[in-house]
Amino acid sequence: QKVNLRELIHQVIDRFEMSKNEKITFEKYIYDKPLPVRVDRDKIIQVLDNIISNALKYSPDGGKVIFTMNKEGNSVHISIKDEGVGIPKQNLTKIFDRFYRVDKARSREIGGTGLGLAIAKEVVNAHNGEIWAESEYGKGTTIHVKLPTHQTREESA
Numbered sequence: 001q002k003v004n005l006r007e008l009i010h011q012v013i014d015r016f017e018m019s020k021n022e023k024i025t026f027e028k029y030i031y032d033k034p035l036p037v038r039v040d041r042d043k044i045i046q047v048l049d050n051i052i053s054n055a056l057k058y059s060p061d062g063g064k065v066i067f068t069m070n071k072e073g074n075s076v077h078i079s080i081k082d083e084g085v086g087i088p089k090q091n092l093t094k095i096f097d098r099f100y101r102v103d104k105a106r107s108r109e110i111g112g113t114g115l116g117l118a119i120a121k122e123v124v125n126a127h128n129g130e131i132w133a134e135s136e137y138g139k140g141t142t143i144h145v146k147l148p149t150h151q152t153r154e155e156s157a
């Protein structure tokens, strides 16, 4: 089904906006035209939910979470940036592995299973997209998701 990604990201962000700790602020820079893309709506919601709940989980009071969504050629590029604890460089690709959690002691306190990003990666790959992380330890993390807006001829055949 075709899903308007611009509408969808606003809905997801608004839902978090209502329930989040008021000491964390959101900023949005979202592409301002409809963006119909053939994706599995529920699965993309699950991906965004996980990335945003991680951003909130690892953000300190007073932190800002910045959402961007832009069209880049035949892709949509979504990024979710936080000012949280960050992830050491050597762990940046491992966070997408099943059950991997950076700091075991801290993660146990915070809660979760370590599956969120592994699932997100599966879903994004199934859409022929890409997901990656950028981070500065102690300063914050940005998770990027890129989804194609058009099927290539081979895939749609």
Ligand code: ATP
Pocket: 050, 054, 055, 058, 082, 084, 085, 086, 087, 095, 096, 100, 101, 102, 103, 107, 111, 112, 113, 114, 115, 116, 117, 118, 141
């Ligand atoms: P679950 O999502 O299953 O509840 P989780 O959040 O621990 O558990 P993932 O979402 O897969 O698991 O994330 C894996 C690990 O990557 C986390 O445990 C955390 O160590 C690290 N991580 C993910 N996002 C962030 C972030 N925004 N800031 C800092 N660390 C992060």
Ligand code: MG
Pocket: 050, 053, 054, 112, 115, 116, 117
């Ligand atoms: Mg998670």
